[in-house]
């Protein structure tokens with residue numbers, strides 16, 4: 001019997017350290033001439049964009065470099081629950097290209113402050129109305145996954161799910177510490193099912209187009225959406241655009257990392273239990289593997305990534321290199337002890353191995369030889385890490401560490 005909640009995948013799953021095959025990680029400082037880069041300038045000039053490009057062509061797909069027309073419609077909500085310590089706004093994004101249009105709604109919760117505030121930005125899984133019980137918050141208009149727990153039938157959200165995921169969003173804590181929170185339902189950008197890349201953002205760029213092996217999958221579209229929110233922040237004087245922390249849990253942590261790698265405007269990047277295709281090393285094959293993720297989620301990555309099903313040794317990059325693309329910006333990796341499917345040790349090792357690039361900048365990455373004890377966060381370097389007790393989730397404990405890390409690195 002497997003300890004994993006995902007029983008759908010019937011292949012043997014490695015869940016013991018002594019079953020991890022031997023593997024070699026790509027040397028993230030190695031140039032094509034066999035010499036290693038020795039300075040931050042050399043890394044930036046010779047390796048950084050090449051590494052990013054390999055992630056684009058072999059893993060997530062290319063984010064099209066094409067303009068879209070975006071308009072924002074802002075609405076200050078009459079939120080009853082927050083009136084003593086903050087404000088809630090909804091910003092409706094209309095995103096247009098070649099006569100096609102999609103709409104997405106950003107929920108922006110800000111503390112009362114006289115100067116621009118730093119914000120945390122992250123997608124939610126079930127709709128903005130699920131992150132906080134305030135009745136003024138709108139339900140999504142786009143497709144939502146059917147779920148008895150969330151009362152979703154026929155892909156329509158239910159008002160009964162207001163606040164149902166509030167344990168994942170430490171709203172009061174965030175505001176009290178002087179940060180804002182911005183969140184968007186990820187399905188507004190691209191609905192999370194395999195529809196042949198027709199709907200969501202794909203409808204703006206690639207309708208009726210034959211799909212190339214490096215065309216973007218859904219993770220890349222979600223990353224793209226985060227950058228469009230960053231564009232909006234640049235227009236809003238209430239927000240300190242130099243202190244935007246992008247974060248995500250699980251599949252949305254994969255998206256946050258790819259967004260941070262692509263868009264240097266994000267000042268700090270946080271991965272919570274992002275696992276395979278996120279912070280965890282693929283070559284360890286522990287827990288979720290490349291084949292497992294491509295089988296269950298054929299729309300998340302680009303076609304090329306499927307070449308590495310049961311073939312991780314051939315992958316030209318691994319996820320420590322994705323984390324290294326954040327340098328010199330701070331990055332945080334959070335694991336959970338019972339979340340073996342996401343390979344906590346693989347997440348730790350990626351964070352540790354990314355440190356070599358931070359060293360080029362004269363910065364401390366993650367200075368730990370071995371995995372730390374459970375519930376002992378390490379936030380003194382530019383790569384933060386903790387493994388908390390418990391299951392795959394985003395909790396108040398995680399938020400507390402992210403806030404401490406943001407205070408330490410950005411203030």
Ligand code: GTR
Nearest residue numbers: 006249250251252275276288
């Ligand atoms: C799982 C998937 C993981 C992770 C998770 C989630 O089914 O295997 O990679 O993304 O979903 O997003 O909660």
